[in-house]
Amino acid sequence: MTDAPWSHDLPWPDDLPPFDPFDPAIQADPYRHYAWLRAHAPVVRAGRADARLYLVSRYDDVLAGLKDATAFVSTPPGGAIIPGLLLMLDPPLHGPMRQTISRAFSPRAVNAIEDAVRTLVATHWDRFLASGGGDAAAGFATPLTMGVIATVLGITIDDAARMRDWTNSAVDFIATRIRGVVNPDASVDSYAAMRAFMADAMDRAAADRAAGRGRDTVIDALAALRDEDALTADEADGFACLLFMAGHETTTLLSVNCLDQLARDPAALWWLRAGGSPAAFVDEMLRHRPSVHRVTRYAARATTIAGCAVPAGAPVRFLIASANRDAARFPDPDRFDPDRRGAPHAGFGFGMHICMGSWLARLELRLMLAHIAATTATIAANGRRVPVEGGAFATSGLTRLDLSVTRRSA
Template sequence: MTDAPWSYDLPWPIDLPPFDPFDLAIQADPFRHYAWLRTNAPIVRAGRPDAPIYFVSRYDDVLAGLKDAATFVSTPPGGAIIPGLLLMLDPPLHGPMRQTIGRAFGPRAVNTIEDRVRTLVATHWDRFLVSGGGDAAAGFATPLTMGVIATVLGITIDDAAQMRDWTNSAVDFIATRIRGVVNPHASVDSYAAMRAFMADAMDRAAGDRAAGRGRDTVIDALAVLRDERALTPDEANGFACLLFMAGHETTTLLSVNCIDQLARDPAALWWLRAGGSPAAFVDEMLRHRPSVHRVTRYAARATMIAGHAVPAGAPVRFLIASANRDMTRFADPERFDPDRRGSPHAGFGFGMHICMGSWLARLELRLMLEHIAATTGSIVASGERIPVTGGAFATSGLTRLDLSVSPRSV
């Protein structure tokens, strides 16, 4: 058995530098690198020589790894388990926890807010349309997703804005705890403040319920589970924080990706107007340009991927965005085609950790596309288009998208 090759040892084409997940230019547009890796090196090592990360790019290998929760675990060796963070839990803890939390957050809970999400979409897009456009990320997608997550949780927009300010620092702290490393720049303060806010919100929800003023929100449902002792207070608070942190950022990026597709491909807007399914459009965007590009697991034991050895304890990053463009599974995979049929994509992950928020994201994006198609005559790129770069290469999309938009003629 041979170890996976190092990225910088491979014979890359002259116009492609060796794959480096921390290279900002590659982070901005990694798809040509993905295509070369799938053909020439389906598993590679990259990152620091003393701490290699294994990257897996082919569809079959990615899905096999995500399905094999015994070999590829979510909690790193020596890392901490943070209560309520389902993404970091392995069996036997994961199944019962996910099933319990599913009582608070699932398709039934999401469907109850459809009318409120539709109103939020119309409010924010109509305002953007009247203004003639601007930055679709800051001027539309961010306030929309913040409004939706506030509605789902049962908090105010102002509270959601405060939590957004806490998020980046909280994510840094959680990442260092999970990996069991020391980061002097990662402070517990923001995550502690977030958790305290959620605890107070659940206490208020429990008081309102006792007084006959209960509401149909995730905070209320989690408070019930906490008070029934189906969840500990730490688990309930942790899941509420996870839902906020994971929900608004990834859905904002996916929303902007959808709108960017409409701007770059006018035929896509006509396709929606002619009766094309917004749900199918969303599904193809999840395949073609998902906002999450990789999922990290850790080898629980020495194993093999694509004929190469992976040592026990090694971090393995399964490139779901690469798997979604594997030509052995998708015809003409680089083309956006909302009429596509075939293999299931991994845009929301795969296996037991498939995204719990997928129902909410699909609802929000479907209603967004329905409203844009009904109200908008044109969407044209008009200025800056700034991709996500920096960090650990977990998410991908645009942080800024300048557009000119005009209303549809009646």
């Protein structure tokens, strides 16, 4: 057993600066760094000396860590548990809460959502197509994903836009509470406003249900669970906030990644048109270019990963995007291949915290790709590409992608 090396002490190649999880230039395209780490230092330390992070890059180590909810927990020592934030709960609280919340996604509600998502995809892509393209993030992916999450929750598009404005500062506040640290820039106001909005929406849903006007939405379902005491009020509105915060940004980035792949590789569009499975395309995109690149856990006790010592309480970042490119599990891992078979990827995480909304993201992307293949002749890059910056390297992708698109002839 040895101490994990510091990233800046390693003999990096001359054309590859030491991996820094806070460097926006690396965040834009970290895959060469990931490959070097997997080959030479599968566990490294990074960050400040007084706030070190342990970074884990190989597939087997990442999946083993995410599966072991006793050795690696979601809430750090001294951190706060925020009601309804399922991602931050550990056993024994996590299982019953997840099982209860899953009741909000009834088969009838899911079927109704599919029809609504199909309509939203057609509306937003046909408008983008008619304009000949533009910024695919602002002009298509963002309004589509906002429309989908608004439909699922049962709120208006205007309300969803207001919620989106609160999201960044709300996420900052949640992160500081969970870690038990003080951040003067993280205000409780936005998160409190989000929760108050969700609580009010549930009150209105409960009143409508009592008047015989109930709907098959997540807000309605959570209100019912709250009112039958299956969830506390804090848990219900906390989960609704989590679903919104987690449900729009990552799916928007995945949508843009799919469009970027179609623009960079015209054969991919032909593959879809020739009968290739949109679901398989989505699955390969989740492996090849997921929007979420790492998952943080905390060592519940002193342990080892790949022969390196990890002290109790240490934050461990499992680099799921690196695991997805591990040649030990995925032959020719840097090639996008929607016909790929083999090991399961970690694009939605792994273990008990695997993304609860993964079905919705898959549905939206599958219907999007099917409609694009049916209606679109060409997709080409045409201008700016602006990568994500910030967010402590949690996400990677493009916040702007300029495209030219043409319609298929009838």
